[in-house]
Amino acid sequence: MTVFQGLERWGPGCDTDTLKALSMLPTIPTKIIDIGCGKGFSTRLLAQHTQAEIVAVDNEQSALDELGERLTEQGLDARVVLSCASMTDLPFSPERFDCIWSEAAAYIMGVEQALTQWRKLLTDSGFMVISDLVWLTDNPSQEAVAFWEGEYPDMQTIEKRLSQMHQAGFDVIDHFTLSEHAWHDYYQPLKARVAEVKASLPNSTAIADIEQEITMYEGYLGEFGYQMFVLQKNN
Template sequence: MEFYVYRISELASLVGLSRTALLYYEKLNLIAGKRLENGYRVYSDRDVQQIRLIQQLQAGGVTLAECKSCLESRLDKAVLRLRYDQLESEIKQKEQALSLLSSLLGDKSSKPWHETLSEIAPDAHIDWLKVQGFDEKQALRVKWLSKDMNEHDKYMQDFMTVFEPLESWGPNSQEDTSKAFTLLNRNPNNILEIGCGKGNSTIVIAKLSNANIIATDNETMALGKLEEKLELHCLKSKVTTQCVSMTELNFGDKQFDVIWSEASAYIMGIENALAKWKSLLKDRGALVFSDLVWLTDKPSKASVDHWKSDYPDIQSVDTRIAQIKKAGYILEHTFTVSEQAWKDYYEPLQQRLTDVASALGNSPKHCMIFKTR
């Protein structure tokens, strides 16, 4: 015998459901209310327990229709497995969403997210960083250096502590620069150097040529060091420095016989650089650039894993040559940078890291340097 003691409003309050939901439950025959002579609907304690059982099943992600099936017959484990797999996938997506929100809020590192964007949407990544308040210089540094907008200021402070006194900010040597200039086999009148840094290459090409050189970089401190070198070598009349981003070179079309870019074109992407800098060259002008590429068809997994995050656009020599030709250039020469160029960069850097390790405290984790062949 059933005792019908709960009106629909009382049942709704007891189980936390709306009147409409209860009527739908009754329509599905999940509960069985009784209408009194006065028109009120009443429910039993059995209905209360039935609803609570259904709520427990639904807490496992089971739909109301599946609950009905479970109540009327034995559990269909195939259905439950499907719901389990779907729920597991949803949980992973939610965890990823939580992780992203946490990184954007600054509660954890946003480095993995920035690394992913640099690989799959590099231009949109830079544009988004600008919207977040970074100027172009800062945005490029987030992309290539700190890779974490939440820790960027601290990273750059440590980075400059390490790199500011160093003569070379990338692998290069006088011999390699001289070799590349000799291979030009032309006497340029106007040279645009992009990403000159402290001017190691600038001094070499200024001494080797009679050209007027415009040396550009977006780091004022580096340009200041170049100005000092120009004064020392009596070359100020041949070289003009400009603090400008390589993505905003508004010099006009067909202005230069040669564009020179050692270890810097990667910043805006090699294919972008090839496309955007071409209009600056005169007819039969030449672009000279260096880039980090694979010198083997089978790089080690450790190397691949590292460069996937540090330079996701690293390519084979053949791929770069194909990109050069696709952009409308005729490849005249290519050669591998010397071992000395790497030594001139890494050996002072290693010594500098040793010198400042104690001053950086916990920061050296930001300054890990890898050498690959």
């Protein structure tokens, strides 16, 4: 976590894409759970743009502490509850939320498992909004394939993910590829942070892995990308 501690974002995303996904929901949710919220960019936007009660979940307490401070500063803390918990073992009763939100996090437990397990938390016809790293071409370059097979073996095409979402009991309202801006907002600060800590961590495999990931982003973005999926639980 040394590298990420000083960073605002822990994965690709931007306010514009989050709000675009929110605008695609046919009704505004009133009880939202934001799973794998990190420092809570999406949590704060959802609190600003809805009147929903929100539960923000992450297993990194330091991130939640920072989110708590920001919510208080913005006067949004009354409607947001912070929960330090694992996404694989969420301490909430079934059908408690009408919307699940999770940006750049579901891959941690596996998208299929997330769809199945988290679905139980949704009310009838509740929404799920998740972003996931996908292949945007049927013929990616060998370098990109070799890298992502190591980093994210379950990476799929958009069509495959859509099929899994239908099988898990969801209708797809819409989906779109995250903007280049979303990647820039994550990787430019990350690149600067790596340069900053590299001298003090000369033999770090984590640093080497991040540098390789940045090289992939700079050379092959477009063959892969984050896709935002806006789903509705079907009954």
